[in-house]
Amino acid sequence: xxxxxxxxITLGASPLWAQTNQGLEIAKKADAADLGxxxxxxxxxxxxxxxxxxxxxxxxxTKTLEQVVDGDKSLIVFNSPRDVKGTATLTFTHKEGSDDxxxxxxxxxxxxxxxxxxxxxxxxxxxxxxxxxxxxxVEKYTYExxxxxxxxGFNCALISQDPVDPKSGYTKRLVWYNLDQDYRLExxxxxxRKNTLLKTLTYKDYEQYLDKHWRAGSFVMVNHxxxxxxxxxxxxxxxxxxxxxxxxxxxxLKRAGS
Amino acid sequence: xRTHRLWYSLLVLSLALMVIGSTNLNGQKTVEKDxxxxxxxxxxxxxNDGLYQGQARNHFSVALQPxxxxxxxxxxxxxxxxxxFRWDQQDSRRTHFDVRELYYxxxxxxxxxxxxxxxxxxxxxxxxxxxDIINQTDQVEGxxxxxxxxxxxxxxSIPSKRxxxxxFYLPYTPRRQFPGExxxxxxxxxxxxxxxxxxxxxxxxxxxFAVRWSHYFGAVDVGVSNFYGIGREPLFxxxxxxxVTAFYPIINQTGxxxxxxxxxxxxxxxxxxxxxxxxxxxxxxVGLEYTFGNIAxxxxxxxxxxxxxxxxxxxxxxxxxxxxxxxGARFALNDTQGSELLAGAVIxxxxxxxxxxxxxxxxxxDNWKISLESRIFSNIKQDQLAFFFREDxxxxxxxxxxx
Numbered sequence: 206x207x208x209x210x211x212x213x214i215t216l217g218a219s220p221l222w223a224q225t226n227q228g229l230e231i232a233k234k235a236d237a238a239d240l241g242x243x244x245x246x247x248x249x250x251x252x253x254x255x256x257x258x259x260x261x262x263x264x265x266x267t268k269t270l271e272q273v274v275d276g277d278k279s280l281i282v283f284n285s286p287r288d289v290k291g292t293a294t295l296t297f298t299h300k301e302g303s304d305d306x307x308x309x310x311x312x313x314x315x316x317x318x319x320x321x322x323x324x325x326x327x328x329x330x331x332x333x334x335x336x337x338x339x340x341x342x343v344e345k346y347t348y349e350x351x352x353x354x355x356x357x358g359f360n361c362a363l364i365s366q367d368p369v370d371p372k373s374g375y376t377k378r379l380v381w382y383n384l385d386q387d388y389r390l391e392x393x394x395x396x397x398r399k400n401t402l403l404k405t406l407t408y409k410d411y412e413q414y415l416d417k418h419w420r421a422g423s424f425v426m427v428n429h430x431x432x433x434x435x436x437x438x439x440x441x442x443x444x445x446x447x448x449x450x451x452x453x454x455x456x457x458l459k460r461a462g463s
Numbered sequence: 464x465r466t467h468r469l470w471y472s473l474l475v476l477s478l479a480l481m482v483i484g485s486t487n488l489n490g491q492k493t494v495e496k497d498x499x500x501x502x503x504x505x506x507x508x509x510x511n512d513g514l515y516q517g518q519a520r521n522h523f524s525v526a527l528q529p530x531x532x533x534x535x536x537x538x539x540x541x542x543x544x545x546x547x548f549r550w551d552q553q554d555s556r557r558t559h560f561d562v563r564e565l566y567y568x569x570x571x572x573x574x575x576x577x578x579x580x581x582x583x584x585x586x587x588x589x590x591x592x593x594x595d596i597i598n599q600t601d602q603v604e605g606x607x608x609x610x611x612x613x614x615x616x617x618x619x620s621i622p623s624k625r626x627x628x629x630x631f632y633l634p635y636t637p638r639r640q641f642p643g644e645x646x647x648x649x650x651x652x653x654x655x656x657x658x659x660x661x662x663x664x665x666x667x668x669x670x671x672f673a674v675r676w677s678h679y680f681g682a683v684d685v686g687v688s689n690f691y692g693i694g695r696e697p698l699f700x701x702x703x704x705x706x707v708t709a710f711y712p713i714i715n716q717t718g719x720x721x722x723x724x725x726x727x728x729x730x731x732x733x734x735x736x737x738x739x740x741x742x743x744x745x746x747x748x749v750g751l752e753y754t755f756g757n758i759a760x761x762x763x764x765x766x767x768x769x770x771x772x773x774x775x776x777x778x779x780x781x782x783x784x785x786x787x788x789x790x791g792a793r794f795a796l797n798d799t800q801g802s803e804l805l806a807g808a809v810i811x812x813x814x815x816x817x818x819x820x821x822x823x824x825x826x827x828x829d830n831w832k833i834s835l836e837s838r839i840f841s842n843i844k845q846d847q848l849a850f851f852f853r854e855d856x857x858x859x860x861x862x863x864x865x866x
Contacts, residue, residue, distance in 0.1 A: 253799055261799055261829055287865030288832045289801065290499055303726070305679075313609055315584040318684045322727045323756025326764060330799035374760065397760065451572055455677075456620055456627065460570070463532065463543050 228348030228364045235388035236343050242418050244448035245269045248440045253331050256432035261286075263329060268446075269340075270453050276300050277340040278453040282461045283329075291462040295453060296321070298340040307455060309462040316455050325374025332404060332426040332435040334374055337395075345369055346378075353384070356391050360384040376400045386411070389419040397430075404428050414444050497532035500866040509647055511854040517644040524551040528563075539570050545582075545613075549604070556643030556655075557603040562613045574621040580613035583631075585675065585686060587722040587731040588748040590770045590789035590809060594718030594733050596690045597673060599637040606648055606838055607820075612637045626678030633671040636661070636693040636711070647855045650707045659697050661711045669693055669713075682725055688718040698741060699848070712739035727754050731770070746774040750789070757797075766793035768807065786812050800826045816843035834861040 251263040264284040269277055276298025283292045291311030298304045304321040324336035346366040353362055361381040368375055379394040390408050397403040410422030424437040451457065503526040512520060526549040534541040545564035551557035566579025583597040598611035617632040638656045642649040661667060671692020678685055694716075697709040716737040723730040729752040736745045750770030758765060768791040777785045791807025804823035811817065819841060824834040836859040843853045 255799070286801075286826060286829045287499060287501075288826060288830075288863065290865075305681075305724075313584050313611075314582045315586075317587075318679075318722055318724050318729070320724055320727055320729060320754055320756075323754060323764060325760070326757035327762045327797045330762075330797060330801065374757065449572070451622065454622055454627075456575060456622060460538075460541070460568070460575075463541075463564075 227350035228366075229343075231350070231362050231364060231382050231388060232343050232346070232348050232366075235382055235390075238387040238389075239418055240273075241271075242415070243271050243445045245271075245442065245444045246446050246448070247420075247442045250438040250440065251329065251331055252436045252438070254434040254436070263331075268448055268452065270448055270450070272298075276304070276342045278450075279340065280453055280458065280461055293458055293462040295455065295458040296339065297453075298342060300342045300344040304339065307458055309458045311462045314459065314463075316458060322372055324370070324372060332428045332431075332433055333424075333437070336368075336373060336375075337406070337426070351379070354381075356381050356383075359386065359391065361391055374398065375403075387417075387419055389421075402429055412442075414442060418444060493535065493537075495532075495534040495538075497530075497534075499530045501528040501530075502526075502864045502866070503528070503861060504863075505859060505861045507647075507857050507859045509855060509857045511856070513647060514851070514854050515649070515651055518647055518649075519553040519645050522551060522553045522557075522647070524549060524557065526550075530564075541568050541570075542566070543568070551603075554603070554643045554646035556640055557646055559603060559640060561601065563611075564613055574619060576617070576619040578617050580615050581618060582611055582613065583616075583618070585688060585718070585720060586733055587684075587720050587729075588733045588750060588770055589731075589752070589768055589791065590750075590807065591733070591746075591748040591772050593735045593746050593748055594686070594688055594720045596688075596695055596716055596718070597631060597633070599639060599695050602639045603642055603646070626676050629673075629675040629677070631671075631673040631675075633673065633692060634668065636667050636669070636671060636695070638667065638711070639695075639697065647857070648852050650851050652706060654707070654709065659709045659711060661693055665693070665713070667693070682723050684722045684724070686718075686720045688716075688720075690714070690716045690718075694737070694739065698739070701848075712741055714739045727756065728752070729754075742776070744775040746772075746776075748772050752793075754793075762797040764793075764795045764797060766795075767791075768793065772809070788812055802826075811844075811847070814844075815847050816849060817841040818849070830865045832863045832865070834863070835859070836861070 246268050249265040249267060251265065253261050263286060266282045266284065268280045271277055279296050281294045283289050293309040295307045296304055306319050306321045308317045308319045310317065325334050328335050328338055346368055349365040351363040351365055353360065355361065361383055364380050364382060366378045366380055374397065375395050376398060377396050381391040382388045383391050389411060392408065393406040394402060395404040404426055406424055406426045408421035408424060411419050412422060413419050420439065420442055422439055426435045428434065505524045505526065507522040509520045526547070528547050530545045532541060532543050543564055543566055547561045547563050549557060549559055562580050564581055566577045566581050568575060568577035584595055586592050586595045592608060598614045600608045601610040601612050604610035614633060614637065615635045619630045621628045638659060640656050641654040644653050661669065669692065671690065673688065673690040675686055675688035692713065694712050694714040698712050699707055699709045701707055714737050716735055718735045721732040731750055731752070733748045734746065737743065748770055750768065752766050752768045754764055754766040756764050768789065770789040772787045772789060774785045787809050789807055789809045791805065794804040796802040802825040806821040809818040819839040820837065822834065822836040824832055826832050837857065839856040840849060840853050843849050
């Protein structure tokens with residue numbers, strides 16, 4: 206095995222190969238740095254601001270179950286606006302291929318399998334697309350290392366990510382990984398299908414949980430083309446909550462919304 | 464029968480209280496409480512005068528729907544309640560109260576069970592709900608059959624690697640309420656709830672049983688169900704003088720629902736075979752939904768729906784979906800107001816009529832919602848059951864306030 210790795214490193218000596226590899230390596234290290242949280246729960250407050258500065262608020266709760274072989278599982282429940290209270294989604298992320306997703310409609314107690322194809326669309330009228338909020342699996346992008354630079358006083362690696370899925374709404378994302386703090390993300394810029402800058406996401410108020418897992422206290426997403434803005438505020442993070450596979454079933458989806 | 468329902472609600476409530484008492488609620492560290500209330504003002508305007516005496520054109524009505532939830536034992540035990548009350552200006556039969564849900568539920572790693580009044584939905588297609596049989600339809604509430612009355616039951620759900628098994632014991636069958644004299648969408652003579660008898664000399668307390676297996680493999684979601692007991696749908700007979708008689712037969716119904724989710728396409732199929740001594744029939748709904756997502760990066764989704772509907776009962780199918788094609792489109796703006804519109808038409812393939820329907824809604828502020836709905840009967844031929852409703856096309860405006 207060691208010999209094989211040595212061989213790869215030697216082969217990787219050509220500059221282009223080295224650069225691509227470095228981006229992927231950092232993405233893998235970032236992923237590895239967050240391994241072992243097992244499960245987490247968090248309350249979310251989403252503040253939507255239009256270009257006139259008018260605000261509206263939504264409340265959600267999410268549960269996540271870490272998966273090692275395949276992508277993570279997650280359950281999202283909407284608490285406000287009141288007319289959609291109880292609406293919930295269950296998502297099984299896959300490292301390759303489409304995710305599996307179910308929607309619970311509380312008015313008629315119906316569970317509906319929905320297409321996860323429409324990932325570029327807005328999530329609840331916000332500036333976040335579904336793909337911005339789904340589990341970020343390493344396999345969903347190809348990587349290119351751009352440069353190291355200082356951001357907010359930290360040493361960061363700037364990496365360009367190209368989505369593998371042609372249904373993504375982006376041609377690329379530019380991501381700043383914090384090299385001083387376990388490769389946590391500091392900023393992401395999103396480029397639309399015409400390759401012009403669409404949105405900037407900044408990660409704020411980081412806290413470290415269980416001496417390992419960095420989580421931002423808020424995400425601020427600014428849409429440069431519409432002037433709209435969405436802030437996501439995370440409250441009451443808990444980890445290793447004892448959640449298991451059976452807490453991510455269609456039955457638990459119904460219970461979450463009832 | 465109203466007293467029976469009340470009796471059942473009380474029974475369930477006292478059962479629930481007994482359970483709470485026995486689990487020492489106060490000893491629990493956290494009891495999560497949840498409350499939601501919807502107040503609804505509705506106005507239905509019928510385009511034409513009614514065919515029958517006493518029918519009004521403009522119907523104003525108010526509905527109130529409080530919901531609550533209690534959860535303790537780290538979510539393993541809960542009580543869910545959901546009540547519904549409507550007052551209708553014109554139709555005294557549409558003024559009604561129902562306990563939509565009131566049940567106690569217990570969940571463990573292996574299975575979950577619940578007792579009380581519940582709402583259960585099965586199925587995948589949009590224009591017909593064939594396999595969905597557990598709850599009685601709230602006929603005065605809506606014409607689409609999506610509004611249901613609470614059903615008393617004992618329900619166990621057992622998940623396994625080979626799918627989920629749901630078992631139901633249904634001790635009582637609520638009867639349908641039909642529109643009153645001033646109401647629209649009714650037959651020539653008014654049918655009172657108690658005019659419709661249960662088969663032979665049995666009563667509403669004749670128990671029903673149901674079982675369902677459901678599973679998912681990759682892109683495929685599948686369910687197979689069987690129901691035995693008092694049918695939820697009355698059997699209608701139209702006499703020589705156009706008088707309509709009806710009763711609830713004992714039935715056995717086997718159902719299949721299947722959905723394949725393949726990229727932007729959902730393939731859907733529902734089919735049932737229902738056997739009663741007086742009548743047996745098969746019905747099928749099959750079709751697809753194709754969604755064009757986030758068109759031109761505007762956030763707009765447009766879904767195109769097409770379904771073929773077959774019912775071996777022919778013209779006397781209560782659903783009026785004997786050999787029809789449903790074509791529809793769903794628009795979702797995905798904006799802050801959650802604006803959406805669903806429009807479609809059910810077209811009889813033998814040219815015996817078309818049923819058009821459209822419903823749209825939009826949120827205002829955080830707590831208000833306005834919905835607009837229309838149902839249109841077009842060119843309905845005489846041998847169709849919907850011929851009785853041919854003058855009952857309407858538009859409905861609904862304003863909801865959520866608390």
